[in-house]
Amino acid sequence: MVLDPAHGGTDPGARGTEGISESDEVLQFATATKRALEAQGFQVVLTREGNDNPSFDDRSARANAQRGAVFITLHIASTGLTGTARVYVEPERPAPNNITGLIPWDRAQTPFLSLSRKLGELVQQELSKRFKGSPDTLQTAPVRQLRTTAAPAIAVEISSVSVKERAELDRMVPGVAEAIARGLTDFRPTYVVPTIPVPGGSVKP
Amino acid sequence: MNTKWTVWLGGVLLAAVIAAALYFPALRRRVKQAKELTEKTAEQARRELLPVAPISTGDPMVKAKMFWGSRGQEGELVAVVVELPLSRDPVLRSKQVLNTLLAGPVDAESRTLPPDAALLAFYILPDGTGVADFSDEIRTSIPSGIQSEQLAVESILRTLESNVPQVLRLKILIHGQEADTLAGHVDLTQLFRVNAKDAAGTQLDNPSPPGSKLPAPIRKAVETVRKATKR
Numbered sequence: 001m002v003l004d005p006a007h008g009g010t011d012p013g014a015r016g017t018e019g020i021s022e023s024d025e026v027l028q029f030a031t032a033t034k035r036a037l038e039a040q041g042f043q044v045v046l047t048r049e050g051n052d053n054p055s056f057d058d059r060s061a062r063a064n065a066q067r068g069a070v071f072i073t074l075h076i077a078s079t080g081l082t083g084t085a086r087v088y089v090e091p092e093r094p095a096p097n098n099i100t101g102l103i104p105w106d107r108a109q110t111p112f113l114s115l116s117r118k119l120g121e122l123v124q125q126e127l128s129k130r131f132k133g134s135p136d137t138l139q140t141a142p143v144r145q146l147r148t149t150a151a152p153a154i155a156v157e158i159s160s161v162s163v164k165e166r167a168e169l170d171r172m173v174p175g176v177a178e179a180i181a182r183g184l185t186d187f188r189p190t191y192v193v194p195t196i197p198v199p200g201g202s203v204k205p
Numbered sequence: 206m207n208t209k210w211t212v213w214l215g216g217v218l219l220a221a222v223i224a225a226a227l228y229f230p231a232l233r234r235r236v237k238q239a240k241e242l243t244e245k246t247a248e249q250a251r252r253e254l255l256p257v258a259p260i261s262t263g264d265p266m267v268k269a270k271m272f273w274g275s276r277g278q279e280g281e282l283v284a285v286v287v288e289l290p291l292s293r294d295p296v297l298r299s300k301q302v303l304n305t306l307l308a309g310p311v312d313a314e315s316r317t318l319p320p321d322a323a324l325l326a327f328y329i330l331p332d333g334t335g336v337a338d339f340s341d342e343i344r345t346s347i348p349s350g351i352q353s354e355q356l357a358v359e360s361i362l363r364t365l366e367s368n369v370p371q372v373l374r375l376k377i378l379i380h381g382q383e384a385d386t387l388a389g390h391v392d393l394t395q396l397f398r399v400n401a402k403d404a405a406g407t408q409l410d411n412p413s414p415p416g417s418k419l420p421a422p423i424r425k426a427v428e429t430v431r432k433a434t435k436r
Contacts (some may be wrong), residue, residue, distance in 0.1 A: 006389075013389060014349040022349070050347055056385070075390070076348030106394075139280075142386060146393040150359040157351045179377055 001037055001044045001184065002063040004145065005030040006072040009053030014078035015163025022076045023051065025161070025169055029074050029176055036177040040185050056187035057105075060148040068193055070112060070119065071153040072180060075143045080159030080166065084134040085183040087124040088155040089116045090147060108150035108191060111194050117201065118190060124181030125152060132173040156180065245306045261395045264290035270367040271306055274315040280352050282317070282360055284367070285310060294372035299335060300327045302368045306360060317360035319346030325380065333373035334396065336366065341380050344388045354391035366399050 005026040007013035014024025034044045047059040047197055063071040067084045080086070090109050103111060107157075120138040130133040158176060243310045270284050275283040289305060296319045303324045309316045320345040328336040347357055358377070374396045378384070384393045 035327075075351060077289065077352055078348040079353045084354065086280075140354075140394060141351050141390075142392040143351055143390055144394075145390075147392055159352075160350070200423055205317060 002047060002059075002066075002069055002151070003030045003033055003037075003044060004047040004057045004059050004062075004071065006073055006075045008048050008051055011053050014076060014161045016078060017164065018166050018171070020161045020163070021052075021077075021082065022161055022164055025076050027051075027171075029076075029158070029173055030057045031179040032073075032173045033042055033074070033180050036181040037184065039178065040181050040186065042181075044182060056145050057148055057172055058107065059145060060150075063149050063151040063153070066151075068191070069126045069151040070184065070187070070191070071146075071149045072123075072142070073153070073155045075088055075157040076169070077157050077160045078162060080157075081133045082163050083131055083172065084161035085127040085131050085156060085158045085172070085179075086135055087127065087138040088141045088146075088157065089113070089120045089138055089144055089153075090130070091142055103171055107128045108145050108148050108154060111151065112152050115194065116146070116154055119152045119183065119187045120154045121174045122186045123156065127156070127176070129193055131172065142179045152187070223348065229381050248312045264292050267291040267368075269302055269305070270364070271302070271310070271315070272363040272367070273306075273310040274317050274356060274360075276312065276315055280356060282356065283315075283361060284363075293369070295369050295371055296329050298329055299329070299337075299365060299369045299372060300324060302364055303327065303337065303361065306364050317357045319343060321346055329372060333371060333397065333400075335369075335372040336378060337361065337375060338378040339383055344384065347388050349388045349390070351390045354387040358391055358397065362397050366401075370400060373398075375399050 005023070005189070007023035007026070009023075011023065013026070015021050015126050030046055034046060037044045046061060047054055059073070060071070063069040063130045073151045074181060092113060093110050109116065116137065123134065128136050137152075141155075146155060158169070158172060158178070161169075222269075222436060266288050267290070268285045269289045269291060271287050272282040273285055275281040289301065291301055307318050307320075307322055307324060309318070309320060313320075319342050323340040324337065325340055327340040330336065343357075347353060361377070362375060365375060376383075376396055377387075377393050379393070388391055
């Protein structure tokens, strides 16, 4: 399980009231989610544990280097109804015209899209139970981080850094961690690494 | 020093302190105003260099659909009909509708693009690919986040789709350069589908790293825009 607290280093992400920066807050969400997932028996790695800023590709590589990984990138928006959370997956793209069985890095997410949607729906359902005003269904958006990730991958965006008090965001941490852990637990039995169709057969990535 | 001189000197010093206390806030205000004026003038000068899409009174009045944010439904766009004199030329027409989109709706909260962002250039390639080049403010002034960036891009795509059928797909550049993302989230390396009639799926789904494997016509357009907008 690869958890990605977005931004970091010289990139603070969204900035809001009380000096809140997205890069600091997502680290807190990621750490709590890691604990919740480990309690369910998942092996979890974070793409960053301090205030550094790995590239999009380096973050994806943490998941791409392992077979059977799952990737969740965590964000806090500067807009949106306070106290809500949304799940995003990549929009549908046709499968690459593949004759080698290798997945092009830039299209790495494509073979995993249906799994990403399944995971996204499960996590969104859990989030909407806990955070009133959150959508019931997942959204699609061309999120840069997801495109190069060869694993079921979702982005979770929480609203927002524009809260009146930092405590409002802090109160969301256990609920978000629990929702992700529950969604992932429900997803685990259905996760079969997809095969890539190539002329004359198929290849497992 | 006798008492008379001491009193006199003390009086002068007190008067100086009072005068300084009154003068310094006024001086600070004036410096701040001068700074703002300089910034505005620089911004104004930059914009005056940009070729503004002319709205000619000879152009026919058209009911254009502009897509701005919905106040009632968060994260949604709503079509607003605006009557505008729009050119028949698709490039000019694209510039006119995008400039109107940038100018924003009456209700400022429904904006999808930052008020200080500008459209620097717009091209349409022979295969129907539009290339829109925006100023840096589109990424520096937009509220950061997946939802807000997605809404900004969608508002551009839907506005072009509704008003300029010749644009089938769109490449978004920032100050003449291909950008990885709009403001850290939404992927700008790809071509966005504008018109449902566009069947060029292979091109649309072939994102490439900045400046490297772009299709030849896009690479040429990027280079043209880069030269035109060179700082």
